[in-house]
Amino acid sequence: MRTSIATVCLSGSLVPKLHACAEAGFDGVEIFEPDLVTAYESPEEIRTLADRLGLSLDLYQPFRDFEGVDEATFADNLRRAETKFQLMNRLGMDLVLVCSNVATATIDSDEVSARQLRALGELGASYGVRIAFEALAWGTYIDDYRRAWRIVERADHPNVGVCLDSFHILSRGHDPSDIEKIPGEKIFYLQLADAPALDMDVLSWSRHHRLFPGEGSFDLTGFLGHVLAAGYTGPLSLEVFNDVFRQTDVRRTAAHAHRSLVWLADQVRRPDTVPAGRPLTAVSPPEGFDFVELRGSGLDEADLVLEQLGFTFRGRHRTKPVRLWSSGRARVILNDQRGGEQPTHLAAFGLEVADASAALARARELDAPPVFRQTHAGEQDLPATASPDGTQILFSDKGPDPRWLDEFSYGDPERSDIARAIDHVNVTQRWQDFDEAVLFYQSVLGLDPEPAREVAGPRGLVRSQVMRTPDGCVRLPLNVEPQGEDHRTQHVAFSSDDVVGLARTARARGLSFLPVPDNYYDDLRARFGLDDAFLAELRSLDLLYDEDGAGGFVHFYTRTLGDVFFEFVERRGPYDGYGAADAPVRLAAQRATAR
Numbered sequence: 244m245r246t247s248i249a250t251v252c253l254s255g256s257l258v259p260k261l262h263a264c265a266e267a268g269f270d271g272v273e274i275f276e277p278d279l280v281t282a283y284e285s286p287e288e289i290r291t292l293a294d295r296l297g298l299s300l301d302l303y304q305p306f307r308d309f310e311g312v313d314e315a316t317f318a319d320n321l322r323r324a325e326t327k328f329q330l331m332n333r334l335g336m337d338l339v340l341v342c343s344n345v346a347t348a349t350i351d352s353d354e355v356s357a358r359q360l361r362a363l364g365e366l367g368a369s370y371g372v373r374i375a376f377e378a379l380a381w382g383t384y385i386d387d388y389r390r391a392w393r394i395v396e397r398a399d400h401p402n403v404g405v406c407l408d409s410f411h412i413l414s415r416g417h418d419p420s421d422i423e424k425i426p427g428e429k430i431f432y433l434q435l436a437d438a439p440a441l442d443m444d445v446l447s448w449s450r451h452h453r454l455f456p457g458e459g460s461f462d463l464t465g466f467l468g469h470v471l472a473a474g475y476t477g478p479l480s481l482e483v484f485n486d487v488f489r490q491t492d493v494r495r496t497a498a499h500a501h502r503s504l505v506w507l508a509d510q511v512r513r514p515d516t517v518p519a520g521r522p523l524t525a526v527s528p529p530e531g532f533d534f535v536e537l538r539g540s541g542l543d544e545a546d547l548v549l550e551q552l553g554f555t556f557r558g559r560h561r562t563k564p565v566r567l568w569s570s571g572r573a574r575v576i577l578n579d580q581r582g583g584e585q586p587t588h589l590a591a592f593g594l595e596v597a598d599a600s601a602a603l604a605r606a607r608e609l610d611a612p613p614v615f616r617q618t619h620a621g622e623q624d625l626p627a628t629a630s631p632d633g634t635q636i637l638f639s640d641k642g643p644d645p646r647w648l649d650e651f652s653y654g655d656p657e658r659s660d661i662a663r664a665i666d667h668v669n670v671t672q673r674w675q676d677f678d679e680a681v682l683f684y685q686s687v688l689g690l691d692p693e694p695a696r697e698v699a700g701p702r703g704l705v706r707s708q709v710m711r712t713p714d715g716c717v718r719l720p721l722n723v724e725p726q727g728e729d730h731r732t733q734h735v736a737f738s739s740d741d742v743v744g745l746a747r748t749a750r751a752r753g754l755s756f757l758p759v760p761d762n763y764y765d766d767l768r769a770r771f772g773l774d775d776a777f778l779a780e781l782r783s784l785d786l787l788y789d790e791d792g793a794g795g796f797v798h799f800y801t802r803t804l805g806d807v808f809f810e811f812v813e814r815r816g817p818y819d820g821y822g823a824a825d826a827p828v829r830l831a832a833q834r835a836t837a838r
């Protein structure tokens with residue numbers, strides 16, 4: 244199916260927007276009227292440019308406050324419409340969006356609205372223009388697509404149909420299954436937008452918080468399924484009003500917008516809808532973390548901390564300045580190759596997947612950038628891509644022991660069992676990249692988003708959202724990076740069966756913990772009624788504790804090494820969280836002890 248996007252989704256002026264849309268792979272655009280009005284190019288020049296870029300001009304929008312009005316207003320509205328139809332002829336466009344009246348309607352009548360729309364259709368026909376009537380969720384009288392369709396049916400004009408917009412339908416909780424009752428050819432246009440679950444007035448929600456499919460919490464797969472079942476064959480078009488996307492790089496936004504449509508079209512599992520003409524390579528969710536890789540200027544300090552934590556030094560790589568530490572299936576690579584000028588940071592993580600080359604193929608189909616890593620003959624070349632935040636992701640075929648382990652020598656055999664595996668990797672995001680990251684991890688890696696939540700940091704509440712596999716073997720909590728800091732603070736959490744014992748041993752070896760304030764333990768006593776002995780033990784070791792009704796969670800953090808720190812977690816029983824209640828304590832402590 245063809246893909247399209249409303250120019251209102253993007254930042255800047257019309258010409259760069261058209262270039263960005265074409266570059267991202269869209270087939271067409273909706274021209275948002277203010278973008279044309281404020282452009283210095285003539286309609287003919289816009290038409291020529293679009294043509295040269297291979298973009299069709301699919302929809303002119305919006306034409307406001309047309310129907311449900313008295314006769315004098317109606318006459319003036321027809322005059323207004325006629326000038327727009329003339330403009331559309333200059334642009335070479337044949338479809339206009341008319342949204343339901345929110346301002347001048349005084350007559351609440353299907354009969355009157357249908358008659359007025361019919362007259363508009365008749366006028367449009369003389370210009371070769373068709374009318375797509377859309378019920379805005381906040382329309383004065385018409386705020387439901389079912390009523391818009393009733394009126395269009397009654398208008399009974401070949402040039403009058405409906406425009407369906409997922410936001411207006413799903414935000415109001417209207418049942419989308421009635422879409423299937425509309426004949427496909429009367430659905431003149433389809434606009435898709437996702438949105439976060441928010442409890443606010445629908446106009447503000449729509450104008451500021453819409454998201455691209457896969458970035459919010461609407462069931463767009465189900466929605467699109469109904470539209471396709473109705474027989475709609477027009478473009479899949481994005482119409483996303485979002486303050487962040489209106490301010491951020493136009494090419495980057497267009498690129499993740501396009502990814503969202505490719506992914507959504509694939510989700511409905513109808514080969515005829517897939518924009519690329521063939522389904523995406525199917526992948527199952529990752530089955531575990533293979534390793535994490537740190538780079539930067541402070542890796543010697545990381546060696547020391549890993550040793551104090553009881554990891555085994557597994558040796559050096561045979562051709563690269565890279566060394567490996569492990570504990571159970573938790574593997575940490577310290578890479579001195581590049582990035583030595585930066586503080587120690589999380590540069591990459593590896594994921595074990597059923598089929599590494601299939602995982603890479605899917606990433607490429609979704610326009611995730613390939614990453615080429617230096618390898619020598621005989622070394623395993625792991626397929627890799629990069630996430631929007633720049634972290635490299637390497638795929639390896641799931642097996643008992645990764646083959647690349649053999650490339651390390653002069654180390655010790657694995658003797659530690661304090662850590663079982665990597666429990667989660669916390670990847671911070673710039674606030675403006677967060678939605679793009681949710682879409683990336685969902686579409687490329689097949690991770691599911693948990694509901695977003697907020698964590699109190701020293702500079703205010705920050706958004707936190709976990710992307711994970713259903714079974715929890717891969718968990719990626721995404722957190723907004725504190726603003727105004729000149730570095731990121733990411734962390735790698737290892738799971739252990741005995742965090743208390745581990746903390747005791749590590750402390751005896753001189754590990755420095757993130758210090759926890761005494762007040763925290765008084766609060767813990769109040770929250771969970773813990774016994775004095777356990778509380779004293781937690782306090783003496785700077786351990787944190789949480790419960791979620793299902794089980795308990797004991798954890799601690801190391802001090803920060805450059806831009807990264809380690810966490811050890813023990814999940815007692817089916818505890819499924821991340822100690823989110825403790826995050827404010829961590830953020831405050833990190834700030835208090837910052838370099």
Ligand SMILES: O=C(O)c1ccc(O)c(O)c1
Nearest residue numbers: 305340342377408450482
């Ligand atoms: O917010 C608006 O006014 C507006 C305009 C046109 C649309 O298609 C829409 O969904 C909303």
Ligand SMILES: [Mg+2]
Nearest residue numbers: 377408434482
């Ligand atoms: Mg709309």
